[in-house]
Amino acid sequence: MASTIPSRTRTYRLPKNEGIQSLVLMEGPVSQPKADEVLVKVHAVSLNYRDLLIASGIYARSFQLNITPASDMSCTIISLGSDVKGWQLGECVCASFCLDHVFGDATLETLDTALGGAVDGVLTEYRVFPAYSLARAPANLTHVEASTLPCAAVTAYNALLGPRPIAKASGAEVIITSSSNEKLELAKKLGAKHGINYKTHPEWEKEVLKITNGQGVDHVIEVGGPGTFDKSIASVRLQGNIYVIGIVAGINEVSNVPTKVLRKGINVRGVLVGPRSSFEDMNRLIEVNDVKPAVSKVFSFEQAKEAYEFLQAQKYVGKVVIQVAQD
Missing domain, CATH: 3.40.50.720 (NAD(P)-binding Rossmann-like Domain)
Structure with a gap:
């Protein structure tokens, strides 16, 4: 069943890199998917220590100004490009940390597609992704749980x-x-x-x-x-x-x-996170063993700054998650 495709989306950006206070919520048009892309509705985003470094302008790797932050999310597909095969509307998916890192070793080119740093990230309500960058979320996990996987979990799995x-x-x-x-x-x-x-x-x-x-x-x-x-x-x-x-x-x-x-x-x-192929292998292991990621606290989309502050305080055990939309 097709979802209603909105015309506008709320998106967080970092116009400056001066810390958590730099985070600004903006509104803009929803991009339509090209032939080889899919449009997704973001349900949950989880944060990493890297996100604090980028917000403060001290991340070791290059990052863009006015970037949409965060690399980890779980979402559902709401529109398919004309050439996309193997995906269905309504499927629950996550995007690879580096969009173009599909298999094998990382390259300088694939590192230049790292979400929330080199390219716009996922702290938004709707986003377009190349179809090849997506991995099916484990069927045993909620969106909140699945959102914790792309960076930290794949890195640990790869190690x-x-x-x-x-x-x-x-x-x-x-x-x-x-x-x-x-x-x-x-x-x-x-x-x-x-x-x-x-x-x-x-x-x-x-x-x-x-x-x-x-x-x-x-x-x-x-x-x-x-x-x-x-x-x-x-x-x-x-x-x-x-x-x-x-x-x-x-x-x-x-x-x-x-x-x-x-x-x-x-x-x-x-360990440079890992390719989409490792993400897929890990998700199969998670399903077979019914592994449940540890989630410390869930914040609303409007509480993104509070989520960053909670992460910065380092009082948590497990992942800090921002719920963008209800499951």
């Missing part, structure tokens, strides 16, 4: 089920670190076996070694970046794996890192 597959769903024993005991308890309920409070244990790498009988872990998901890299090196086993996916701990001296990596024979891999 853990890339060249050397391992993950909780595959039987891994998970150790998680946090500054909050409350967050650690929730993480355990979600499947983690061990929790380490890095405020209580600043030398948390020693706790990791205790848990692993001095051997170190097989895999480290490094979200801190240079600020915590030394501790990750100390935590990983000989010839183990470190996946660098973030820089939330800030900058630190790293000139000795190559020597330490060599001494332990560590495999270090920077």
Whole structure:
């Protein structure tokens, strides 16, 4: 059944990059899909740490001024271009983080299609996408849950089920670190076996070694970046794996890192989210295992600034979501 196609859409933009206060809600015409495109109605958008960096003008990669922010959303198809095959009206879909990254390794060209940075993002009511950039949302998830997947989930999937597959769903024993005991308890309920409070244990790498009988872990998901890299090196086993996916701990001296990596024979891999093909593979795993993403708090579309502020306060466990339209 065809949906009514509106003529106007509300869209958030960043005319300046001076922080959360730069976010402005505007109204404009709804773009009509070209022959190879689809028009979607956005239901939910989830935020990432990257969105705070872009709003503040300090993101490491290039980004456009007056951009529509955010990369992660879940939506329904409401109009199809004349040449589009394989999609139906009303299907629930998500867009790939980099629209043109369909399979294989990222390139400079595909990175230039990153939503919410290099090109307009998804914090809007309606948007047109190339049909090839879309992945079907897992059938077991709501729009709010599915909106959490495109960046953080695909990045984690690409890290853990890339060249050397391992993950909780595959039987891994998970150790998680946090500054909050409350967050650690929730993480355990979600499947983690061990929790380490890095405020209580600043030398948390020693706790990791205790848990692993001095051997170190097989895999480290490094979200801190240079600020915590030394501790990750100390935590990983000989010839183990470190996946660098973030820089939330800030900058630190790293000139000795190559020597330490060599001494332990560590495999270090920077993870650039992942292609649409990985997104599709992950969604199948989510359906088969009935995996449910952790959602911390849901804000209304009009409360986008409050959602950003909640994210910035870092008091959450799970994803921060903006509900654009009801399911």
